[in-house]
Amino acid sequence: MTSTPYLLPPMYDEFRAVARTVAEKELGPRAAEVDERGGFPHDNYATLVAAGLHAPGIPEEYGGDGVDAIAAAIAVEEVARVCASSSTVQTSNKLGVVPLLLAGTAEQRQRYLPEVAAGEALLAYAISEREAGSDVAAMRCRAVADGDDWVLDGVKTWITSAGVARYLIVFAVTDPEAGSRGISAFVVHADDAGISYGEPERKMGLKGSVTREVYFDDCRIPGDRLLGERGKGMRLALGTLDHTRVSVGAQALGIAQGALDAAVDYVRERRQFGRAVAEFQGVQFMLADMATKVESARQMVYAAGARSHARSADLTYFGAAAKCLASDVAMAVTTDAVQLLGGYGYTKDFPVERMMRDAKITQIYEGTNQIQRIVMARQLLRTR
Amino acid sequence: MALRIVVCVKYVPGATGDRRFADDLTVDRDDVDGLLSELDEYAVEQALQIAEARDDAEVTVLTVGPEDAEDALRKALSMGADKAVHVEDDDLHGSDVMGTSLVLAKAIEKTGYDLVIAGMASTDGAAGVVPALLAERLGVPQVTLLSEVSVGDGVVRGRRDGDAATEQLEASLPAVVSVTDQSGEARYPSFMGIMAAKKKPVESLDLDDLDIEAEEVGLEGAWTKVDEAAERPARTAGTVVTDEGAGGKELAEFLAGQKFV
Amino acid sequence: MAEVLVYVDHVDGAVRKPTLELLTLARRIGEPVAVALGAGAADTAAELAEHGATRVLTADAPEFADYLVVPKVDALQAAYEAVQPAAVLVPPPAEGKEIAARLAVRIKSGIITDAVDLEAGEEGPVATQSAFAASYTTKSRITQGTPVITVKPNSAAVEAAPAAGAVEALSVSFSPGATGTKVTARTPRESSGRPELTEAAIVVSAGRGVNGDFAVVEALADSLGAAVGASRAAVDAGWYPHAHQVGQTGKSVSPQLYIASGISGAIQHRAGMQTSKTIVAINKDAEAPIFDLVDYGVVGDLFEVVPQLTEEINTRKG
Structure with a gap:
């Protein structure tokens, strides 16, 4: 009996089983400690590398696993379900891999991707600035040509994995008069002279990931570090986000699932008024709504993943929709999960308060959900 | 000289599934999610480690079981085994250890081997005698219940942690080896391994291919018979007593009744 | 015959x-x-x-x-x-x-x-x-x-x-x-101490009720060849190492037999042991939630019940 095309083939269950086993056995038990300790989780990074989960989706020709965007999303989802901080390793890498695949020369791809696939190098993505968040084209970081080299000056903000990443994809203004067409992308090495980092941000959540400013002071890089065509940086950035929104959506989805699972387990055990709290309709209605939201988000993320893999024309809409929906769902579901765990949910003894703190950023980074809605609306208004 | 390693694995019902007996008093395996027996993962791991230490080894994973047993083979292939052999035949239903070991032995001989590696027991039957039976049937040395194993110069060596003593063992190949859960953590399959497994060959065999008559195996051919299977009653609310001076002794009595003492 | x-x-x-x-x-x-x-x-x-x-x-x-x-x-x-x-x-x-x-x-x-x-x-x-x-x-x-x-x-x-x-x-x-198989060396086994907590077939745990003294519980564990576990209260009080903590923020165990002494059985602890096959508890407090989980419970002073239990077990083992 053949299955309908709508259900994922069994191979994806195998991917999930492997990722879940690693996540539950190795990452989950340390999640609270990673959150408490703060900073980049080197031990979890090593675990992800050993299990081959740190950068899913890199093509086989560069030493990667060659899996499609849905399998890669599942890898992120399962890790985020137990430790969202650890999943930033995967999303951080993806933000660096996609631009290289979209715009890198054969040499550039050969130069960087195998190291990432082997777990020897982590990637970071540096586009935001203090005065250029949603309005990314307003960035001021400059890249001035000097002979065959480029010299970078400026400050980038909110850079995940800064200080740990070996290579950073950096967007800078190469033609100040040309507006959004004057921005180019570069591959900067952490050991290039003229780079320094700010103090780690003290965040609400995702504490087991490091976020810092990156300062470029007269940072000179050779010409072969230009990524893609000069002036096509914005195009590359937006094209990248189309794909990476699937990952962030998967991350948010994982967080939501983790919170839902914790809530279901708890209400089965907790007894009040002589019975399990799970027997109360009010609780059951909450759970049903939470589960519906999570599954809808899942379907959206995988639908976007499929389009990412196929490079479909409607990927822009789906990527934005998946990220927006999944992150809103994560925030709602984690909040409900804390509510269902009551007083205990408010303490660090149980994971849901961490999940709620972790969920919030998914509504903000990779384009705020307000920007996502603008992207979606533009797509909708264009096609009719 | 090429080293041909055959790993015997079993597909077993998940421990959290609802396990029960069917009407013919065989294990009811329908509707239960199965998996590669955890103890066999150690066998696959050791086989892979031995193979990785040299460049002329080939690891074949073998199972006797119904159609679903292929999942066990696929997991082993995802971990890194090179090829798989699946013996499947309706007449095998209800086989006891004698029947199963006969089928395995014939399949091992047909595949060709220098070293057979098995787990120490199955998680659903836990007889733990199949490796010894294989050695007897194949007429080769058994080096079993090892917590450490290595192969070199046509000799297999290992450490066996018995009840009374720890022994260092040695035998010439070909031989049958079994490894315990102390032999080293089994690796997780990687996504790459799962993708690669799809391209690896899986050979299907039935009783005819092995020259075994249906009467020698299966429920009818079994040399043991289960006469009855009774479910133990579910955990009822427990007994709580107040200590009046003999509380410890009474508790000991309870524990003895549960065969803990 | x-x-x-x-x-x-x-x-x-x-x-x-x-x-x-x-x-x-x-x-x-x-x-x-x-x-x-x-x-x-x-x-x-x-x-x-x-x-x-x-x-x-x-x-x-x-x-x-x-x-x-x-x-x-x-x-x-x-x-x-x-x-x-x-x-x-x-x-x-x-x-x-x-x-x-x-x-x-x-x-x-x-x-x-x-x-x-x-x-x-x-x-x-x-x-x-x-x-x-x-x-x-x-x-x-x-x-x-x-x-x-x-x-x-x-x-x-x-x-x-x-x-x-x-x-x-x-x-x-x-x-x-x-x-066929030569034994090239043999060393008689010495007792290797207690089994590993998450793998042990029997786990004997203690909590606030032991008031800092785990000796009585360790003796019971040794009579059963069991591993020793501790509740969070006991670990937080510094009475036993964190590696032995059983519960939500400790280890999860599912042994054949779990004996909890002086442990109230709050949901925090239960999360780490409630799938044990047989659960036994000894506690002074008849209302302790742990008694909802047990197959057999003794309401009493663990400093009297446990040593008596240990002695009885050792006698039976002969």
Whole structure:
């Protein structure tokens, strides 16, 4: 009996089983400690590398696993379900891999991707600035040509994995008069002279990931570090986000699932008024709504993943929709999960308060959900 | 000289599934999610480690079981085994250890081997005698219940942690080896391994291919018979007593009744 | 009456308890004829006779110590051919199962392993086994050849039943395969301390109720060969290392037997142990939530109940 095309083939269950086993056995038990300790989780990074989960989706020709965007999303989802901080390793890498695949020369791809696939190098993505968040084209970081080299000056903000990443994809203004067409992308090495980092941000959540400013002071890089065509940086950035929104959506989805699972387990055990709290309709209605939201988000993320893999024309809409929906769902579901765990949910003894703190950023980074809605609306208004 | 390693694995019902007996008093395996027996993962791991230490080894994973047993083979292939052999035949239903070991032995001989590696027991039957039976049937040395194993110069060596003593063992190949859960953590399959497994060959065999008559195996051919299977009653609310001076002794009595003492 | 071969597990002539239990079971189906091999075999006769052995066949040869399993199979087969018994019973440990299995193939007989009880039946001995993590018991018998049955420890009481126990030499000629696996070194086992917490079959835990003193709980653990666990309260108070903490923010365990002493059983702790197969608790407070989980609970002072329990267990172990 053949299955309908709508259900994922069994191979994806195998991917999930492997990722879940690693996540539950190795990452989950340390999640609270990673959150408490703060900073980049080197031990979890090593675990992800050993299990081959740190950068899913890199093509086989560069030493990667060659899996499609849905399998890669599942890898992120399962890790985020137990430790969202650890999943930033995967999303951080993806933000660096996609631009290289979209715009890198054969040499550039050969130069960087195998190291990432082997777990020897982590990637970071540096586009935001203090005065250029949603309005990314307003960035001021400059890249001035000097002979065959480029010299970078400026400050980038909110850079995940800064200080740990070996290579950073950096967007800078190469033609100040040309507006959004004057921005180019570069591959900067952490050991290039003229780079320094700010103090780690003290965040609400995702504490087991490091976020810092990156300062470029007269940072000179050779010409072969230009990524893609000069002036096509914005195009590359937006094209990248189309794909990476699937990952962030998967991350948010994982967080939501983790919170839902914790809530279901708890209400089965907790007894009040002589019975399990799970027997109360009010609780059951909450759970049903939470589960519906999570599954809808899942379907959206995988639908976007499929389009990412196929490079479909409607990927822009789906990527934005998946990220927006999944992150809103994560925030709602984690909040409900804390509510269902009551007083205990408010303490660090149980994971849901961490999940709620972790969920919030998914509504903000990779384009705020307000920007996502603008992207979606533009797509909708264009096609009719 | 090429080293041909055959790993015997079993597909077993998940421990959290609802396990029960069917009407013919065989294990009811329908509707239960199965998996590669955890103890066999150690066998696959050791086989892979031995193979990785040299460049002329080939690891074949073998199972006797119904159609679903292929999942066990696929997991082993995802971990890194090179090829798989699946013996499947309706007449095998209800086989006891004698029947199963006969089928395995014939399949091992047909595949060709220098070293057979098995787990120490199955998680659903836990007889733990199949490796010894294989050695007897194949007429080769058994080096079993090892917590450490290595192969070199046509000799297999290992450490066996018995009840009374720890022994260092040695035998010439070909031989049958079994490894315990102390032999080293089994690796997780990687996504790459799962993708690669799809391209690896899986050979299907039935009783005819092995020259075994249906009467020698299966429920009818079994040399043991289960006469009855009774479910133990579910955990009822427990007994709580107040200590009046003999509380410890009474508790000991309870524990003895549960065969803990 | 038919004779039943009983394989003897001994260390230099000291017979191990499961073999004596086996003699009790053997007497239900026939006259026990013991087979003792290796160094000190002849010294086992007296004790075997006291517990029912009518004859004791002995053999000693360097092969029994120098090579794995097969020489013993050869010897047991020789005994089988000489005695033509109605059944062959073999005690644990693991080596016993291997010997039994290989003999069964050679004499073309069925084998039943890990029996927990044995009784005579119309069509031959009937063995009781436990299946699926003890949720089922089955009764089985052998339908071909001479029943070969291995029995788990603690399956029968050791009973005195004085019998002749006449010692006879067993002549054994070893098969070509007897020297297949050489034992190149042997070190007797020393006790390695307690089992690892998450793998142990029995876990004995203590909480706030022990007031800092884990000695009483450790003694109980040692009498059961158990691992020691601690509640979060005990660990936070510095009474036991965090590595032994059981609960939401500690380790999760699911042993065959979990004994909780002085632990109230709040949801925090329960999360780490509630899938244990058998749960026992001792606590001063009759309202402690842990008693909702137990198969057996004792409301009382753990400093009285636990030592009494430990002593009783040690007495029974003999």
